Amino acid sequence: MTVNLAVSIGKLKLKNPVMVGSGTFGYAEEFGDFVDLKNLGAIVTKTITIKPRSGNPSPRTCETPAGMLNSIGLENPGIDKFISEKLTELLKIGPPIIVSISSIGDPKEFITLAARLDKIKAVAAIELNLSCPNIKEHSRLISQNPKFTHAVVKMTRKVTKKTLIAKLSPNVTDIVEIAKAAEDGGADAVSLINTLGGMSIDVKSRTPKIAMITGGLSGPAIRPVAVCMVWETYRKIKIPIIGMGGIMDTQNALEFFMAGATAVSIGTGNFINPGLTMEIIRGLESYLSKNKLSGINQLTGSVKT
Amino acid sequence: MSAKKAFNTKAKLISNQHISGNNWHALLRVPAIAAKAVPGQFIQVRFSEGIEPLLRRPFSIHGARGADISIMYEVVGTGTRIFSEKKAGETLEVVGPLGNGFDISLSRCKGVEVSILVAGGMGVAPLVFLAQKLSTISSKLETVVLVGGRTREQVLCLNEFRKTGCAVKVSTDDGSSGTRGRVTNLLENALRKIDDPECTMVYACGPKSMLKGVDTVVKKFGIPAQLSLESHMACGIGACLGCVVDTTEGYKRVCKEGPVFNAQELTWGERTE
Ligand SMILES: Cc1cc2nc3c(=O)[nH]c(=O)nc-3n(C[C@H](O)[C@H](O)[C@H](O)COP(=O)(O)OP(=O)(O)OC[C@H]3O[C@@H](n4cnc5c(N)ncnc54)[C@H](O)[C@@H]3O)c2cc1C
Ligand SMILES: Cc1cc2nc3c(=O)[nH]c(=O)nc-3n(C[C@H](O)[C@H](O)[C@H](O)COP(=O)(O)O)c2cc1C
Ligand code: FES
Numbered sequence: 001m002t003v004n005l006a007v008s009i010g011k012l013k014l015k016n017p018v019m020v021g022s023g024t025f026g027y028a029e030e031f032g033d034f035v036d037l038k039n040l041g042a043i044v045t046k047t048i049t050i051k052p053r054s055g056n057p058s059p060r061t062c063e064t065p066a067g068m069l070n071s072i073g074l075e076n077p078g079i080d081k082f083i084s085e086k087l088t089e090l091l092k093i094g095p096p097i098i099v100s101i102s103s104i105g106d107p108k109e110f111i112t113l114a115a116r117l118d119k120i121k122a123v124a125a126i127e128l129n130l131s132c133p134n135i136k137e138h139s140r141l142i143s144q145n146p147k148f149t150h151a152v153v154k155m156t157r158k159v160t161k162k163t164l165i166a167k168l169s170p171n172v173t174d175i176v177e178i179a180k181a182a183e184d185g186g187a188d189a190v191s192l193i194n195t196l197g198g199m200s201i202d203v204k205s206r207t208p209k210i211a212m213i214t215g216g217l218s219g220p221a222i223r224p225v226a227v228c229m230v231w232e233t234y235r236k237i238k239i240p241i242i243g244m245g246g247i248m249d250t251q252n253a254l255e256f257f258m259a260g261a262t263a264v265s266i267g268t269g270n271f272i273n274p275g276l277t278m279e280i281i282r283g284l285e286s287y288l289s290k291n292k293l294s295g296i297n298q299l300t301g302s303v304k305t
Numbered sequence: 306m307s308a309k310k311a312f313n314t315k316a317k318l319i320s321n322q323h324i325s326g327n328n329w330h331a332l333l334r335v336p337a338i339a340a341k342a343v344p345g346q347f348i349q350v351r352f353s354e355g356i357e358p359l360l361r362r363p364f365s366i367h368g369a370r371g372a373d374i375s376i377m378y379e380v381v382g383t384g385t386r387i388f389s390e391k392k393a394g395e396t397l398e399v400v401g402p403l404g405n406g407f408d409i410s411l412s413r414c415k416g417v418e419v420s421i422l423v424a425g426g427m428g429v430a431p432l433v434f435l436a437q438k439l440s441t442i443s444s445k446l447e448t449v450v451l452v453g454g455r456t457r458e459q460v461l462c463l464n465e466f467r468k469t470g471c472a473v474k475v476s477t478d479d480g481s482s483g484t485r486g487r488v489t490n491l492l493e494n495a496l497r498k499i500d501d502p503e504c505t506m507v508y509a510c511g512p513k514s515m516l517k518g519v520d521t522v523v524k525k526f527g528i529p530a531q532l533s534l535e536s537h538m539a540c541g542i543g544a545c546l547g548c549v550v551d552t553t554e555g556y557k558r559v560c561k562e563g564p565v566f567n568a569q570e571l572t573w574g575e576r577t578e
Contacts (some may be wrong), residue, residue, distance in 0.1 A: 023545070023546075024540075024544065024545060025544055026542075026543055026544035026545075026546075030540075030542050030543040030544040030561075031542070031544065033310055033311045033312070033313070034311075034313045034400075034542075046546075054555050054556055055546060055549070055556060057551075058536060058537070058548070058549055058550065058551075059536070059537045060537070060546070060547045060548070060549065061537050061538075061539045061545065061547035061548075062537060063358060063359055063360050065357075066356040066357070066359060067359065068359065068360060068539055070539070070545070070547060072545070072546045072547065075546045075549075075556065219356075219359055220356050220359070248356070268359075268539075270540065270544065271360060271361070271539045271540040271541075271544070271545060272351065272359060272360060272361060273313070273351075273398075274313050274400060274540075274542060275313050
């Protein structure tokens with residue numbers, strides 16, 4: 001039996017639903033030795049800002065129970081250098097390229113960035129990172145406020161017809177309210193979830209384990225939170241959900257589909273097993289055929305409650 | 306850069322032996338990596354199929370011969386403790402060889418090349434491999450190894466170094482072996498005798514405080530040095546930007562542009578760890 005892994009996210013057609021989490025896959029070239037890159041469902045870039053950013057001081061990462069903290073600080077070459085140096089290489093690979101963007105000061109930077117990318121036909125979609133916890137310029141995240149979320153999505157929507165994905169923070173009282181705000185603003189999909197705020201202290205030295213004191217928690221530790229948020233959101237919005245948070249194997253990915261995800265992103269799992277994305281694509285295929293399901297779509301939201 | 310290839314593969318543990326104190330030596334059968342590894346490169350080892358510990362741990366390649374590579378490690382936490390409990394015959398998942406190794410071409414030198422290797426504690430691990438490599442190159446006529454440790458127990462691999470035919474000098478903080486004091490004092494004495502800086506290269510690996518000391522000494526004498534750095538790593542392959550060190554050209558990834566850096570490019574600034 002042939003199974004169909006293809007899914008649609010807005011205007012975007014993916015040959016399979018396995019993508020990579022922004023900031024966890026470099027600019028893809030880093031994984032060339034471990035992954036047949038052309039087989040990925042889509043590639044999401046590290047978040048790009050208007051100006052280059054050097055990022056935060058070291059140490060930027062530390063391990064925590066079943067997870068890790070990071071405070072990279074959106075280190076990126078800036079949109080100009082990204083387009084001239086990284087994008088061309090990314091586009092050669094084959095799968096749709098989703099460019100993640102963020103503002104540092106003025107949220108209008110999203111408009112500038114989206115307008116630039118809109119002119120580049122080969123860019124498949126834009127992910128609005130409304131949820132990076134690691135920039136010292138931000139005391140609150142856009143996606144911690146439904147009005148801001150709505151406003152930013154709406155103004156970006158005006159400058160591009162490309163598929164727009166809103167990436168949301170789990171550090172909120174009600175994820176559904178924020179996801180709805182993104183949907184109403186014109187988002188074609190939401191990415192759930194970005195990292196959870198976290199902190200870890202070395203008690204011997206009485207110092208925080210990462211230089212920025214607090215950071216973003218990712219990995220298996222956050223998976224139940226992520227699955228829960230996908231499930232709650234799925235029942236209340238119509239646009240597709242890209243689920244992520246601690247996916248380490250096919251079983252974990254299946255949880256996200258059953259909770260309501262249309263596609264999944266692999267993040268921290270890439271660090272532990274650089275070939276993970278390919279294993280999950282094969283794993284989903286064999287799960288579908290074993291269970292006599294013709295398409296991955298049939299799994300979305302299929303949890304029996 | 307792209308000519309280099311890394312592998313995500315299984316390695317069979319051939320032996321895993323206690324050496325002294327908390328120090329261990331492991332031999333891994335992993336032909337793909339053994340064939341490609343150069344001194345200064347490292348591997349990322351996964352100790353558990355599960356989530357404790359979650360991330361891989363980086364270890365310098367201590368030697369490569371035939372189908373095998375060797376690793377020397379100190380038990381300092383969960384990952385290395387699990388490593389020490391593994392038995393011969395078990396398999397480990399490894400990614401490597403990773404990073405840029407030492408650059409051993411002294412292009413401007415017309416005469417006899419002098420290599421000075423400075424090791425602190427577990428910093429001997431990649432330097433033994435380097436000493437072996439240097440001993441096979443006819444133009445590298447003189448290699449001096451300076452090994453430091455807190456105590457006698459932390460002074461490692463003296464025989465391995467001697468076997469490569471190089472001169473070995475030892476220092477310990479407490480004087481329990483060799484000269485009492487810092488290994489950087491030995492370096493200072495050695496550099497005083499150097500008359501051609503263009504034909505001299507210092508290679509160092511060890512704790513950050515030692516590397517900073519080496520940097521100060523080599524700058525005083527105007528001699529170049531290559532320092533192998535450590536950093537907390539998540540991916541080890543250049544993707545997460547988690548391991549950066551501050552350089553004169555901004556942050557660089559220890560796992561990708563390093564772990565070996567030219568002393569001149571390191572700033573040791575307050576932006577550094
Ligand atoms: C390029 C590179 C090469 C290395 N080569 C060797 C080697 O040949 N032999 C060897 O014994 N060790 C080496 N290390 C250090 C080794 O990776 C750490 O000691 C190891 O990751 C500790 O793991 P753990 O789970 O036992 O300790 P954890 O429980 O993770 O930590 C125990 C202690 O070690 C510190 N630590 C953890 N990771 C690192 C790290 N990457 N660098 C420095 N300190 C760390 C922690 O802050 C903590 O204080 C190397 C590190 C790098 C980056
Ligand atoms: C090191 C690191 C860097 C990240 N950088 C970004 C980023 O630049 N933009 C973004 O939207 N998310 C970023 N993320 C969040 C991930 O894309 C993902 O949403 C999150 O880590 C949860 O998934 P995971 O548990 O599978 O990693 C980063 C995560 C990590 C671990
Ligand atoms: S450890 Fe991820 S970039 Fe170096």
